[in-house]
Amino acid sequence: MIIKSIIAMLMLVVSCSACAGEKVWLSPLDSSSWVFSGNKTECALSHVVEGFGVAKIIAEAGAGTRLEIISKELKNLTGNHSVDSIPASWATEKPNNIHYQSDVSFTLLTHELVFNDADEVFERLDQGEWIQVRLNGGGQKTHTVVLSNVNFEAPSKQYLSCKGNLISLNYQQVRSSEFYYPSGSTLVSKADARVLYGISEYVQGIRSIKKILIDGYSDNQGRSAVNLRMSRERAEEVAALLIEFGVSHQMIQIRSHGDRYPIADNRSADGRQKNRRVTVRLIKNSAAGMQ
Known part of the structure; x- marks a missing residue:
């Protein structure tokens, strides 16, 4: 499994070799996990990206679904970011990639970047695909954060059950x-x-x-x-x-x-x-x- 993780990371680095100045962040697959938490007003899936920070998929009562990227690495961001689906490292077929665009907000105080209307991000992970988030740091190094769906199935079921029981307003x-x-x-x-x-x-x-x-x-x-x-x-x-x-x-x-x-x-x-x-x-x- 460790060998697979190394191979997967190398594949991702190679795939971004054309993007000079990018740094790829991906948790080793043998330690990758998603953690569910929720109540009647909010359902969340959290994924630690080793060495970088945390990614969260959050469904909030009365407010839809958002993707949050939280990291102290995030500084002087521009508005030019992208979220794409990519095949898992072991996939034999290439998925019909999304090129997700939405309203984005960044809070420097909390080092938090928020993508709204992120239902499809969850759906692609649930379907076995991975998510690649490219964050433009302006003149600084650009970050590429990869979210794998390893150990995603069980917490995703909890998330969906929680989401079905959200109250209507926050x-x-x-x-x-x-x-x-x-x-x-x-x-x-x-x-x-x-x-x-x-x-x-x-x-x-x-x-x-x-x-x-x-x-x-x-x-x-x-x-x-x-x-x-x-x-x-x-x-x-x-x-x-x-x-x-x-x-x-x-x-x-x-x-x-x-x-x-x-x-x-x-x-x-x-x-x-x-x-x-x-x-x-x-x-x-x-x-x-x-x-």
């Missing part, structure tokens, strides 16, 4: 939401009810959520007492739906503000519509306390 999508109303109405629209269902799903699946703040507001049309009552009824309707969807009433705190705290000019119809609102904010525990 924390960034549910932490703060606003719902708007026609004049005189307290009814929650069907579209807003679907969002509230996603919020309830998240709250029930993530134990760190400790409180849900529901605040009702109105425009300034009519008497202040009526506006206060209307804002209360709107907030109560939202709370009732969350409870119906399974959220504990003990987690919910309702506050009504009437026509106080407008966020837009009440002199225009558009401004008044923005002021007729209910906000839902999740409070969770963190290492530093409540946030």
